[in-house]
Structure formats: C-alpha cells, structure tokens
Amino acid sequence: MVIREAYLSKIRPFIGKDIIKVLTGIRRGGKSVLLEQICDEINSPDTVFLNFEDLGNQHLCEYNALHNFVCQKIGDRKEKFYLFFDEIQEVKGWEKAINSLRVKFHADIYITGSNSQLLSGELATYIAGRYVSFVVYPFSYAEFKSVSSD
Secondary structure, three states: OOOOHHHHHHHHHHOOOOOEEEEEEOOOOOHHHHHHHHHHHHOOOOEEEEEOOOHHHHHHOEHHHHHHHHHHHHOOOOOOEEEEEEOHHHOEOHHHHHHHHHHHOOEEEEEEEOOHHHHOOOHHHHOOOOEEEEEEOOOOHHHHHHHHOO
8 A cells, every 4th residue: 555645644634633534536646545644644443434435334334424433433421532434425514514513522523525515605604613624636646656666
C-alpha cells in the first residue's frame, strides 16, 4: 500500500481539532484507503470506523440508527473518540447525525463521499460550516512510479 504522505501532511494539523474532516473526490480515487491510513496513524482504541458500502452496515443507513449506534458505542465516556464514516452519503439524513455527534461528544470526525451532495457548495449548510475539505485524486505520477518500481 502506498502511504499518501502528501495528503496526510495536510490533514495532520487538523487531527484532534473540533472540525469535521471531509475527504471528497472521484469514485475509486483513494478516499477510503486514505481514511484507513488516517485511522492507522491515530491508532486509538476509541475509534468507530464504518464503511456504508458494506451491506453489513445497511441497518445504519438512516441518521437515527447511525446516531443511536455511535451513542451506544461511546456511552458516557469522556475521552476523545475518533469517528470514521466512509461513503457517508449512503446514510439518509447523514448531516443530522454528524452535527449531533459533533456537539454531543468529544469526537474527532472524518467522513468521505463522492457524490454531488458532498462535492457541492452546500456542504457548509449541511454540516453547519464546521469542516475542512480535502479533495483526493488518484495517484500522482510520483506515487504511481513508487508502486511500479517495486
């Protein structure tokens, strides 16, 4: 696996901050792998990682179900939690759950998505303006060369 250091170096200053980190980009562009790399780098036991393309998580694809699941996982603990939601646009009303989790818990939230909703200028409206967005592209030439030379 190629470590996407160029992206990680841009994201690191925001780790632990009360701001939602949003990874957007084209389908199959590397968002999910980058999300896993961020999770690996943080390396905390207090982590919830959900991929909403996994049919095993289909029961969480509605904002109340997602919210209840995360609330149950965190409970009344006060330590920082890291929440990773891959392909969040699959959750109906996702922005309600994300906003609520942000204010309810001491949480560091990361989301990915590739649909037009996440790429639109309306994202600030959806998640109350408390976010930073990173557009993820497929491998750069240098990244490609590092893989092809192995």
